[in-house]
Amino acid sequence: xxxxxxxxxxxxxxKSDHEHILLGHGGGGKLTxxxxxxxxxxxxxxxxxxxxxxxxxxxxxxxxxxxxxxxFVVDPIFFPGGNIGDLAxxxxxxxxxxxxxxxxxxxxxxxxEEGLPIEELWEIVKSIGKAADxxxxxxxxxxxxxxxxxxxxxxxxxxSGIGEVIEGTNIGPEQCRPGDVVIINGSIADHGIAIVSKxxxxxxxxxxxxxxxxxxxxxxxxxxxxxxxxxxxDPTRGGLASAxxxxxxxxxxxxxxxEDKIRVSEAVQGxxxxxxxxxxxxxxxxxxxxxAPKEDAEGILDIMRSHPEGKDxxxxxxxxxxxxGMVSLRTTIGSTRIVDMISGEQLPxxx
Amino acid sequence: xxxxxxxxxxxxxxxxxxxxxxxxxxPWTLMEICGGQTHSILKYGLLDLLPKxxxxxxxxxxxxxxxxxELIDKAIALAMREETILASFGDMLRVPGSTSDLLEVRAxxxxxxxxxxxxxxxxxAAENPEKQVVFFxxxxxxxxxAVALAISRAEAKxxxxxxxxxxxxxxxxxxxxxxxxPDIRIDGFLTAGHVCTVMGYEEYIPLAAEYQIPMxxxxxxxxxxxxxxxxxxxxxxxxxxxxxxxYPRSVKKEGNLKARELLNQVFESGYRNWRGIGNIPQSGYxxxxxxxxxxxxxxxxxxxxxxxxxxxxxxxxILTGIRKPHECSAFGTxxxxxxxxxxxxxxxxxxxxxxYRYNRVN
Numbered sequence: 153x154x155x156x157x158x159x160x161x162x163x164x165x166x167k168s169d170h171e172h173i174l175l176g177h178g179g180g181g182k183l184t185x186x187x188x189x190x191x192x193x194x195x196x197x198x199x200x201x202x203x204x205x206x207x208x209x210x211x212x213x214x215x216x217x218x219x220x221x222x223x224f225v226v227d228p229i230f231f232p233g234g235n236i237g238d239l240a241x242x243x244x245x246x247x248x249x250x251x252x253x254x255x256x257x258x259x260x261x262x263x264x265e266e267g268l269p270i271e272e273l274w275e276i277v278k279s280i281g282k283a284a285d286x287x288x289x290x291x292x293x294x295x296x297x298x299x300x301x302x303x304x305x306x307x308x309x310x311x312s313g314i315g316e317v318i319e320g321t322n323i324g325p326e327q328c329r330p331g332d333v334v335i336i337n338g339s340i341a342d343h344g345i346a347i348v349s350k351x352x353x354x355x356x357x358x359x360x361x362x363x364x365x366x367x368x369x370x371x372x373x374x375x376x377x378x379x380x381x382x383x384x385x386d387p388t389r390g391g392l393a394s395a396x397x398x399x400x401x402x403x404x405x406x407x408x409x410x411e412d413k414i415r416v417s418e419a420v421q422g423x424x425x426x427x428x429x430x431x432x433x434x435x436x437x438x439x440x441x442x443x444a445p446k447e448d449a450e451g452i453l454d455i456m457r458s459h460p461e462g463k464d465x466x467x468x469x470x471x472x473x474x475x476x477g478m479v480s481l482r483t484t485i486g487s488t489r490i491v492d493m494i495s496g497e498q499l500p501x502x503x
Numbered sequence: 504x505x506x507x508x509x510x511x512x513x514x515x516x517x518x519x520x521x522x523x524x525x526x527x528x529x530p531w532t533l534m535e536i537c538g539g540q541t542h543s544i545l546k547y548g549l550l551d552l553l554p555k556x557x558x559x560x561x562x563x564x565x566x567x568x569x570x571x572x573e574l575i576d577k578a579i580a581l582a583m584r585e586e587t588i589l590a591s592f593g594d595m596l597r598v599p600g601s602t603s604d605l606l607e608v609r610a611x612x613x614x615x616x617x618x619x620x621x622x623x624x625x626x627x628a629a630e631n632p633e634k635q636v637v638f639f640x641x642x643x644x645x646x647x648x649a650v651a652l653a654i655s656r657a658e659a660k661x662x663x664x665x666x667x668x669x670x671x672x673x674x675x676x677x678x679x680x681x682x683x684x685p686d687i688r689i690d691g692f693l694t695a696g697h698v699c700t701v702m703g704y705e706e707y708i709p710l711a712a713e714y715q716i717p718m719x720x721x722x723x724x725x726x727x728x729x730x731x732x733x734x735x736x737x738x739x740x741x742x743x744x745x746x747x748x749x750y751p752r753s754v755k756k757e758g759n760l761k762a763r764e765l766l767n768q769v770f771e772s773g774y775r776n777w778r779g780i781g782n783i784p785q786s787g788y789x790x791x792x793x794x795x796x797x798x799x800x801x802x803x804x805x806x807x808x809x810x811x812x813x814x815x816x817x818x819x820x821i822l823t824g825i826r827k828p829h830e831c832s833a834f835g836t837x838x839x840x841x842x843x844x845x846x847x848x849x850x851x852x853x854x855x856x857x858x859y860r861y862n863r864v865n
Contacts, residue, residue: 421504427619428851485516485725487548489861 173268178298187296191274195281200257200292208292210257213316218253220244221312227501229276229306232346233361236309237279239437239503242366243388244313245287249371249440250384252323253315255287260311261295265304276307287366289313318372320379327382328403333449334469335442337370337462338363339415340392344434345423347502358419363438370459371440374452381452383443386436388503390494393432395441396469396479397493406475409491411484413468432481433494435502443471510724511547519729520552526733526740530556532688533735534681534824536674537695538565538852539723545861547725557732560824561857563677564695566642567594567850568822569777570670572810575600578639578668580805582613587802588631590616590624591639598849601810621646621653621667628657628665637666637799645697647671647788648762651769654790654797668799669788672775674698675706676786682714687823691735693721693728696750701766703758707746715744722750769794778846779818816845821854828858835859 169186176183193202200208222243229236241258248255260280264273284291346362367386375381383403387395392414396407416424416431424431438461444452449467456462479491509515535541541561544550550559563569579600582589589605596605596615609615614634618624621638628636640650650667657665674695681687694707699720711718717738721731731749738745748754768791775787790798812818815833820826828834828847838844840856847853 418504421507425504425507483547484511485513485547485552487551489546489548492860 171270173264173266173270173273173298175266175298175300178264178296184296191277192294195277196260196284196291198290198292200290201294208257210292210314215319216317218248218251218315218317219312220247220251221310222247224309224311224503225305225501226347226503227305228347228350229272231350231362232359233342234364234437235276235279236307237276238283239364240309240311241280241283241287241289242364242437243503244311245289245366245368246386246440248313248315249366249368250323250386251315251317252321252371252375252381252384253317254372255289255313255315255368257292257314258284258289258311259293259313260291261309262297263304263308264296264298265306266298266301268306273307283366287368318375321375321381323381323384325383325385325399325402328399328405328443328471329382329445330405330471330473331446332382332443332471333446333467334396334407334409334471335444335449335452335456335465335467336392336414337367337440337456338464339417339420340387340436340439341416341420341424341431341434343437344391344429344502345420347435348427349423358423360417360419360423363436365438365461367438367440367461370456370462373459374442374455377455378444378448378452380448381442381444383441385441387439387441388435388437391431391433391435392441393430393479393491394494396491399443400479401477404476405471405473406477407469407471407479408488409469409479409481411481413466415464415466432491437503446470507724510722510726512726515726516552516729519726519733520554523557523729523733523736524554526736527554527556528740530558531690531736531739532558532560533691533693533732534560534562534689535693535721535728536562536564536678537698537723538568538850538854539697540564540693540695540721540728541854542852542857543723543725543728545857548861549725549728550862553732557736560689561821561854562681562824563777563780563822564643564674565847565850565852565854566670566672567598568818568846568853569672569780570595570598570641570846571776571778572600572812573776573808574668574670575604576808576810577800577805578637579603579605579608580808581637581668581799581802582608582615583611584804586635588614588616588627588634588636589639590618590627590636592619592641593617594850594852595639595641597843598846599813599843621650622656625653625657625660625662625665628662629660632664635664635666635802637668637802639668639670641670643672643674643695643698644702644766645695645700647770648701648759648765651765654769654794655765657797658794663796665797666799666802667790667797669770669790671770671788672777673772673786673788675710676772676783677777678707678710680780680783680786681823682710682716684823686825689716689824691739692716692718693731693735694718694746696720696722696727696753699750699754699758701759701762703756703763704746704748704754705756711744711746717744718746719749720746720754722753777822779812779816779822781819813844818845818847821847828855831855
């Protein structure tokens with residue numbers, strides 16, 4: 153079911169004098185205060201945020217910090233399987249997980265367009281709260297700006313995140329080694345197709361849902377046991393193909409993918425056939441590519457499969473020194489072709 | 504996935520490859536006419552699997568690739584007018600004109616829209632009565648019926664702000680032009696299954712007879728393509744010159760009679776300049792007199808536009824199969840999908856783009 157504005161009886165919309173976002177909601181005055189206190193503190197509050205200061209005071213870490221930032225401009229803002237709110241939390245949480253870090257603190261900045269229904273903002277903020285709870289992160293600081301009608305597109309969100317790198321790990325695309333295997337935690341291309349199916353002007357519907365979810369719990373479990381993991385990468389924009397090409401280029405290794413091991417749901421495959429898309433290039437928001445020595449693959453797969461977001465985990469390829477810098481695909485009919493980096497835009501504004 | 508997996512089945516593929524190999528007594532050169540087939544051949548790595556005696560030449564069957572620069576320049580000029588909404592299929596937006604492309608026009612403030620059906624452009628016209636909506640109609644006989652339908656709908660609904668820039672091209676005249684060229688040596692043809700779904704294959708029978716060349720109506724999945732090759736090789740090895748239907752699940756001999764009637768009602772054929780190839784008689788669609796008021800060429804500001812090609816591009820030789828994409832000195836260096844010098848590198852069905860994407864190392 154689509155996650156559009158729907159209001160649970162136990163969670164009424166905070167009392168507001170206005171039904172829509174006004175320029176004044178970003179003006180720093182009473183309206184801004186109302187938004188922060190009645191909506192943001194109510195849903196996202198914690199000891200750091202509630203101090204209401206210009207910035208957050210955070211405890212010092214024991215080890216190395218990881219820091220990341222991402223902006224979210226997805227269109228439409230509500231889509232099957234999620235909305236721009238949980239996407240903004242999951243995206244930044246997953247970027248930290250890709251660094252081998254346990255995510256702790258998130259900053260949250262909104263750019264709202266005048267006229268955005270307060271109901272929709274409330275729905276998004278509730279999703280943010282739920283996604284943050286699920287990932288075990290705190291929203292510790294934030295900002296709200298409002299731009300005039302027609303100067304933005306309803307809502308843009310920026311999140312930055314701080315995490316603590318799990319000791320003993322050394323994760324990066326350049327660490328990929330011949331003899332490693334490529335693992336992914338499930339089917340590909342669900343997010344991009346879910347978005348496209350809801351795009352205005354595209355009279356085409358499927359039951360595909362976005363895979364947006366946080367992957368940090370699964371990653372932390374894996375890294376707790378296997379410090380040998382070489383690469384973690386979430387294949388978002390540009391899909392599986394682009395993420396793996398970047399890894400091959402950085403490490404000067406070659407990756408051979410096995411087409412019959414890569415899961416693509418029937419609905420996604422059907423949509424791709426109709427639209428002329430290649431699922432290898434379509435965005436994911438709840439997938440993690442993991443590259444590790446072959447001998448650890450079974451153990452890593454066991455851990456992944458014990459998490460709901462990793463139940464369909466599989467080895468989909470292997471790394472070698474052949475064709476350095478290139479990704480190849482062994483097709484289902486037994487031939488081999490290269491899988492190039494995406495060129496130009498295939499689907500704009502998918503995250 | 505049903506209706507797809509069985510045509511991508513490894514056992515069937517292996518069986519067809521063995522059958523092709525068994526009947527071979529000498530090398531043969533075949534041309535697949537359609538860019539969709541070229542794309543499949545490269546995407547599924549069929550060149551790796553085929554016996555070495557079979558040489559596949561990739562024909563001019565990418566309508567985006569053969570659209571003359573002049574028409575693209577005219578589309579660009581129209582899109583830059585404040586009163587225009589220009590709509591086309593996504594592939595067309597990146598095709599380079601003389602100095603720009605439609606994506607750049609959009610970035611510069613032009614109203615350029617991607618549509619998935621020509622009827623969407625008619626809806627755009629109905630919703631924006633103060634604008635002139637121009638649909639840039641590109642394609643072979645396959646997509647032309649939808650354009651004809653859009654025009655007849657616009658006529659019926661009295662929508663007078665809908666225009667079409669017609670760049671439709673026809674396959675049989677192009678095959679005739681290829682076969683008349685003494686530099687091109689082809690033993691057999693795979694004709695384009697989608698085109699034949701609309702038009703049937705009656706008009707290919709006299710072509711096969713005149714040039715003594717066997718043809719197989721061929722689909723787009725690996726099994727379809729190999730079946731087309733197998734049938735063509737069989738005819739060649741046995742001295743048979745016929746047009747065989749290797750895509751009967753989609754193609755009837757007479758085609759889609761309703762679509763053909765609509766095409767005939769809206770369009771007439773005439774000379775068309777093919778990018779990189781030149782003028783081919785009777786190879787382009789033009790609007791009949793009754794529909795001339797929908798012709799975007801009648802809009803002001805585009806009459807004096809003439810165009811030039813990149814000096815690096817050997818599109819003509821690529822599109823006629825005289826040279827392979829990687830034999831071009833600009834391939835992969837000066838000319839890439841990010842910075843294309845010629846149309847075969849731009850369209851997803853272009854031979855250069857297919858080689859760059861799937862087969863750069865061979």
